[in-house]
Amino acid sequence: xxxxxxxxxxxxxxxxxxxxxxxxxxxxxxxxxxxxxxxxxxxxxxxxxxxxxxxxxxxxxxxxxxxxxxxxxxxxxxxxxxxxxxxxxxxxxxxxxxxxxxxxxxxxxxxxxxxxxxxxxxxxxxxxxxxxxxxxxxxxxxxxxxxxxxxxxxxxxxxxxxxxxxxxxxxxxxxxxxxxxxxxxxxxxxxxxxxx
Amino acid sequence: xxxxxxxxxxxxxxxxxxxxxxxxxxxxxxxxxxxxxxxxxxxxxxxxxxxxxxxxxxxxxxxxxxxxxxxxxxxxxxxxxxxxxxxxxxxxxxxxxxxxxxxxxxxxxxxxxxxxxxxxxxxxxxxxxxxxxxxxxxxxxxxxxxxxxxxxxxxxxxxxxxxxxxxxxxxxxxxxxxxxxxxxxxxxxxxxxxxxxxxxxxxxxxxxxxxxxxxxxxxxxxxxxxxxxxxxxxxxxxxxxxxxxxxxxxxxxxxxxxxxxxxxxxxxxxxxxxxxxxxxxxxxxxxxxxxxxxxxxxxxxxxxxxxxxxxxxxxxxxxxxxxxxxxxxxxxxxxxxxxxxxxxxxxxxxxxxxxxxxxx
Numbered sequence: 001x002x003x004x005x006x007x008x009x010x011x012x013x014x015x016x017x018x019x020x021x022x023x024x025x026x027x028x029x030x031x032x033x034x035x036x037x038x039x040x041x042x043x044x045x046x047x048x049x050x051x052x053x054x055x056x057x058x059x060x061x062x063x064x065x066x067x068x069x070x071x072x073x074x075x076x077x078x079x080x081x082x083x084x085x086x087x088x089x090x091x092x093x094x095x096x097x098x099x100x101x102x103x104x105x106x107x108x109x110x111x112x113x114x115x116x117x118x119x120x121x122x123x124x125x126x127x128x129x130x131x132x133x134x135x136x137x138x139x140x141x142x143x144x145x146x147x148x149x150x151x152x153x154x155x156x157x158x159x160x161x162x163x164x165x166x167x168x169x170x171x172x173x174x175x176x177x178x179x180x181x182x183x184x185x186x187x188x189x190x191x192x193x194x195x196x
Numbered sequence: 197x198x199x200x201x202x203x204x205x206x207x208x209x210x211x212x213x214x215x216x217x218x219x220x221x222x223x224x225x226x227x228x229x230x231x232x233x234x235x236x237x238x239x240x241x242x243x244x245x246x247x248x249x250x251x252x253x254x255x256x257x258x259x260x261x262x263x264x265x266x267x268x269x270x271x272x273x274x275x276x277x278x279x280x281x282x283x284x285x286x287x288x289x290x291x292x293x294x295x296x297x298x299x300x301x302x303x304x305x306x307x308x309x310x311x312x313x314x315x316x317x318x319x320x321x322x323x324x325x326x327x328x329x330x331x332x333x334x335x336x337x338x339x340x341x342x343x344x345x346x347x348x349x350x351x352x353x354x355x356x357x358x359x360x361x362x363x364x365x366x367x368x369x370x371x372x373x374x375x376x377x378x379x380x381x382x383x384x385x386x387x388x389x390x391x392x393x394x395x396x397x398x399x400x401x402x403x404x405x406x407x408x409x410x411x412x413x414x415x416x417x418x419x420x421x422x423x424x425x426x427x428x429x430x431x432x433x434x435x436x437x438x439x440x441x442x443x444x445x446x447x448x449x450x451x452x453x454x455x456x457x458x459x460x461x462x463x464x465x466x467x468x469x470x471x472x473x474x475x476x477x478x479x480x481x482x483x484x485x486x487x488x489x490x491x492x493x494x495x496x497x498x499x500x501x502x503x504x505x506x507x508x509x510x511x512x513x514x515x516x517x518x519x520x521x522x523x524x525x526x527x528x529x530x531x532x533x534x535x536x537x538x539x540x541x542x543x544x545x546x547x548x549x550x551x552x553x554x555x556x
Contacts, residue, residue, distance in 0.1 A: 167313070167347035174346065178321060185325070 002127075009131025015108040016139035016180075017187055022108030026140055027176040029099050033156050036144030037137065038092045042085065042100065044133025046077045047109045051117040051129035058118045070113045075104045108136060146179050147171055230437075232329070235492075236289035238437045242428035243296050243487065249411050249421040253358035254304035258417045262299040264308045268315035269295030276324035290329045294318055297337035300418025300483055301527065302344070305356040310348050314340040334534040335491050338527045345527075355382055358420065361412025365404040365478075382414050383478040384523040387471070396459045398467035401474050408477035419480040429486030442495060443485040445506025446513075451476050453514040481513065484526035494534040501537075501544035508533045508540075 015021045022043070029039040050073050054061075061069045082100050085093045093100065103109065112132055117125040145155060151170030153160055169175045250258040273291040277284050285291075298315045318340030323332045345352050357363050364386040383404060390396040407413050411421025419425075432438040454472035455463070462468045475481070489495060489509050496505050509529045516525025 165310075165348070167343075168349070169343050169346035172346055174343075182325075 005127050005131045006134070009128075009133075009135040010138050011135075013132075014135040014139055015111075015132055016136060016143075017184055019108075019111070020184075021111050022106045022136060023180070025099050025102065025106055026136075026143060027173070027180060029096055030140055030144035030147055030176060030179075031151065031171045032148045032154070033141060033144045034092075035095050036140035038085075038089075038096060039099065040133070040137025040140040042081055042096075043103055043106060043109065043136050044130065045081055046074060046103050046106075047112060047133045047136075048126055048129035049077045050074045050109060051112060051125040052122050054113045054117040055120060055122040055125035061118070066114075066118065067110070070110060070118075071104065074109055074113070078104045108132065142183060143176070143179055146183070147175055150179075151175055232288045232290065235437055236293050238432065238435060239293050239487070240289065240296065242432045242437075243293075243300070243418065245424035245427045246300065246418045246421060246483070247296070249424040250300075250304070250417050253360065253412055253420065254356065254417065255359065257304040257356070260308060261302055261304055261306060261311050261417055262296060264311050265299035265302070265315045266292050266295035268312040269298065269319050272316040272319040273324065276320050277328075280324065282328065285328055288329060291319060294323070294336045294340075296418075297335075297487060298340045300487075301337060301341040301416050301480065303352065303355050303415075304417050305354060306351055310344060310351055313347075314344045317343045330493055332493055333538075334531055335488050335494050338488055338531050338534075341527050342531060355414035355416075358412045358414060361407050363414030365407035365413035366400065382523065383408060383474070384517065387474055387478070388517070388523055391459060396471075398458075398460050398470040402467075402470050405470070405473055405477060408474065413478070415478075416480060416483075419483040422477045422482050425482035425486055429482065432486065432490075438486065438490045439499075439502055441499060441502040442490045442506040442509075445503050446485040446489055446509045447476050447481065449507045449510025450481060450513050453511065454518075457518065475517065479517075479524045480526040484509070484513075484530050488527075489530050489533070494537055496537050496541045496544065498541055498544040498546060501540040504540050504544065505533055505537060508536070 009015075011018075013019060016023065016026045025039055025043070029035045050070070053073050054070060078101060081103070082093075085096075085100060112128060116128045120128070147170045148154055149160055150167055151172075152168075153164050153166040167175075170179065247258070247262060250262075269291045270286050273286050274284065277286075295315050298318050299311060302311055302314065318336040321343075322334060322336040322339035323329065326332045341352075355363055363382060365383045366386060387396070387401060390400070404413070408420075409422050411424065413420050429438070429443060433440045433443070451472045454475045455469060458468045458471040460467045460471075485506075489506065496502055509526075512529035512532055513525045516522060516528055522528070
């Protein structure tokens with residue numbers, strides 16, 4: 001079951017590459033592998049925690065104000081996370097900047113709360129939050145790996161090919177769009193081929 | 197037209213006369229004999245004068261950059277078609293045109309591998325992934341240039357001194373002992389600096405006009421010689437491969453706006469037309485107006501739409517050159533107008549015969 005869930009989160013329902021959720025942070029912070037990993041793990045933490053809480057109290061959340069309720073819960077965990085990051089990894093905090101508070105409005109997290117956590121029990125919600133967060137992280141690692149290599153000729157701040165002059169465009173905004181579009185295109189192609 | 201043959205006469209045993217075979221097809225019904233390949237060939241011929249002048253002024257480098265760009269563009273199109281399992285399209289010569297235009301937008305001193313990257317980007321990302329020729333929404337060559345500008349800004353803006361001239365065009369080779377700080381800048385940077393520090397005197401720049409016209413100034417491979425571009429452009433307009441509306445509106449708009457802000461404070465003196473003339477001859481304006489803004493795929497097809505498109509290109513070029521951070525704005529102006537071309541077409545659609553204006 002775990003393997004099946006993992007496959008669902010990372011491959012068949014990958015939040016960024018298949019569901020196209022949470023694209024803003026994915027485009028914004030995938031300029032280096034370090035940032036991508038930090039953002040992925042941070043989102044995974046918030047997603048797993050908020051999924052559990054929402055799943056526990058879903059019976060008491062009135063239907064009409066459910067979105068504000070979800071947002072309050074998510075924002076609570078984002079605040080906790082932000083204080084932790086500021087305290088223990090100030091370098092990452094300065095790198096990710098505004099995108100940590102913006103995890104509150106990451107549509108992947110709200111989407112999973114609405115589509116999954118509010119309909120399933122806490123254990124399943126925790127697993128869903130974990131695998132979806134993992135899928136988000138894996139997608140960010142793929143994007144940021146390609147962008148960091150092509151855009152600054154580095155991976156995890158280490159020089160890859162000496163003498164290769166990187167294409168700065170890839171760590172700028174347009175490069176993010178090119179890479180995410182091409183990766184999605186390749187995945188669609190592979191899926192279509194598999195389906196055919 | 198011969199529907200009477202199909203009329204049911206009510207007598208099933210009576211066979212109607214032989215039914216003429218009617219070929220049904222959707223519009224357009226009137227076709228010109230001009231094929232894509234022919235148009236591309238004509239455009240290539242129109243670019244030859246610029247290439248020749250460029251080789252005269254920048255030497256073998258200009259030819260090398262152009263050759264590398266063409267080979268890379270054709271190779272990229274061939275490879276992309278193989279990968280995407282489409283029919284080969286390199287025979288329509290459009291990749292050669294794109295390759296040449298990419299080269300025309302690069303400094304002659306650019307490392308050849310950067311030129312190749314620009315060409316491959318133009319073909320693969322701006323053209324082939326959108327479906328090939330006719331489906332791209334922005335001009336591929338300009339997309340390639342924009343990508344290189346973002347990736348290799350230093351190499352894209354270092355220009356070599358042309359034979360028989362100077363980079364800024366303000367001093368001739370003969371008098372280049374009197375080189376001042378200004379002479380290392382391209383013509384557009386020179387005039388911008390002069391405007392910025394208030395040292396602009398029209399007569400200083402009048403001497404550069406001749407160099408700009410012939411092309412003995414620093415710049416990209418295909419953009420420096422206004423004369424050669426004019427020859428190619430007039431040729432394209434004369435054989436109706438290009439509609440005069442876009443280049444005319446583009447150039448005249450830029451001219452008019454720079455004339456209104458010409459820096460001399462007067463409007464009807466000889467000095468007052470030096471700034472606008474300088475600006476339309478310098479940089480890539482003629483190249484953009486004749487060869488890139490007129491790209492049939494990415495510009496509007498309606499006559500009024502083409503005028504609006506040209507005016508928009510000219511106005512944006514003026515705004516970027518005058519107030520923007522880059523000295524040259526032609527390429528971004530055309531790219532931005534490419535994006536609104538479908539919108540322009542929608543609002544300038546001619547009224548269909550018999551169509552009644554909708555009320556309310």
